[in-house]
Amino acid sequence: MKIPMKYIIRNFRTRRLTTMITVFGIALVVFVFAAVLMMAYGIQRTLVATGSPDNVLVARKAANGEISSIILRNDYNTVLTLPHIAKDPNSQPLVSGETVVIINIYKKAGGLSNVTVRGVAPQAFTIRPQVKIVEGRQFTTGAREVIVGASVAKNFVNTAVGEKITFGGDTWTIVGRFDAGSGFNSEIWGDNDQLQAAFRRQGGYSTVTFKLDQSDAFSSFKAAFDREPRLQQFEPKKEQRFFEEQSEDMALFIRILGIFITIIFSFGATIGAMITMYAAVANRTVEVGTMRALGFRRRSILTAFLTESLTISLIGGLIGLVFASFLQFFSISTLNFSSFSELEFSFALSPSIIIWSLFFTLMMGFLGGFLPAVRASRLNIVNALRSA
């Protein structure tokens, strides 16, 4: 015979404070667990969204990021001779040779930080249609003008539309603010020729990005690329893949550290649950004896106590998850190890994070509740009834 759920719920009310403390402890653990995974996923999602599926980015093989990649003009021209590069209606290739550098700007929160400045060709806006001007206007080709990403304008001083910033021995006017909903939001964009001149980088580009003429042409492009002896030092990657790799170091660091910490202190929470459940069993010895005398089986007692523990942990886990999901409204800006510049991203929740958190929650409940439940089910009827 099953012990009614009502009995289990009533018990929470009897030992309100202890139950609340245990629920709160589990909620904290799950909150941190989910928050850490959400942070790592947020970085990844932001950077994956930076690339477009049809674009290919060429960089130097040995380079860890765009800033340390160099593609000389000759090599750039060689890339242009390869097949599968999309053309615009005027048969101009849809390609953007880009110069990527880092400049220091003061953050509103205080302190200097690194901001990526990307010199782009006019085609860059055709191959990356997600980049939209939300305030002001596009920069004029040939002028010392730049546009800033939404996150830059939000986090750095003197970066509003209409202001001027000085770098590369020149003063640049900010004429627009753009939103790409991705890692580009943490960048400043300008005319490549102007930026190359200012930074004396006329010899070449950092990376080359172009659009494929067909979505599935990447492998045949790569085959042609690999056959070209002059391009052995370079490597084409799908743009999305390239930027995803830029997130890997950071995401890995956060995940490993976070999971290590949460697993360790989930032990703490499990032990907390165990203490609570042992106390619950000890306090209810007579009750358990009575139930056994009434004819409830050992298995029912075990199930009842285990259900109680799982319910406590599930409530805690859900509370933790609800609070963690509010984190989605927050974004943080930090230095990305791979690009060595500031990147703003928001916490992002995914179904797999929810599933993992709940799994983790039930694990804590199960591990914490199992031994006490076994003890309860093993109580000897006579001794239990006598124990008061």
Place this chain on the structure above:
Amino acid sequence: MRILKLILKNSLRHKLRTFLTILGMSIAVMAFGVLRTVVEMWYEGVEAAAPNRLITRHAVSFIFPLPYSYREQIAKVPGIETVSFANWFGGTYIDKNKFFARMAVDPETIFDVYPEFIIDAKELETFKRERNSCIVGYEIAKQYGFKIGDIIPLDGDIYPGKWEFVVRGIYKPRTQSTDATQMLFHFSAVDERMKVEMPGREGLIGWYIVKIKDPNQAGTISDQIDALYKNSSNATKTETERAFTQSFISGLNSLLAAMNFVSFVIIGIIMLVLGNTMIMSARERIQEYAVLKTLGFSGGHLIGLILGESLVISAFGAGLGLFLTYPVVATIAAIVPKGFFPYFFITPTTLILSATSALSIGLLASIFPIQRAIGTKIVDGLRHIG
């Protein structure tokens, strides 16, 4: 003395519960210690910075190079002992995961400005003489098995092409916070090749390392150096090594803040575990407290009993936790590649912080039970059923 015995007896009444509480606390204290160590290691570079070293870099950002010709001009500024320089070479050794710092440096002066890199005089002589040689830090030599005479191949990115350097020395760290994970080789070897292969990129270095005679002069000397190039297209920014390192970390502030936050959440969890145990014990003993009060024991005695028990448990938990922190930190230090975290050790600050927070938790966890014990009237206490 008696009361102490009672405290110990009390804490052993529920052996399993006390054991679990101590275990839970010690694991949490250990987690706290490990997390603090990770945070502290970021700042260790700042702490280890020498006060008599200045770093002069390009004003726009550190990725832009400075002309080599600045060296002599900087050396003329009064109060300067040695001007050396370094250049971030980057590149890849075998694959990108095998990361460590590779620098093109001035072999004549680099070990003068970094006295904490200990190098054998003979090895240094050979290094100075042979242009294709390099010196590697003790930690990476250990990790990758580099021996004197080995050739280290590098695939260049900032300096494109294949490069090879012969190991001619291994430097040792002077203190545990000295970075022994760098690979140092001749700037001239890199520069010569740039002159031939990428004209226009020769004669450019990453940053100057300026050793000054009097650390108190750091501000004045920095201003004097920067004034030299104020109106040039390669303006400089000079700051103490400490400030320079600090600026690297400031970008990670929000991440470090998150880790700090988590470490305090851990403290919260420890408190919940201990608090829970104390509340349970107090609830079970309300009758006893009433009996004690009837016998004439004062509130002070009850406070001593409960607080004492809480402190005893937290002291054991903290002790065991700190004891566990050492092997865990050592394991992490052994697993994480040295190139990413040059050093990983427990600082005294971490120890003190762990111990004090564990003890203050012992204090806090007893407040609620004490309140209950004292607030309950004798009659209610005697009538109470567990």
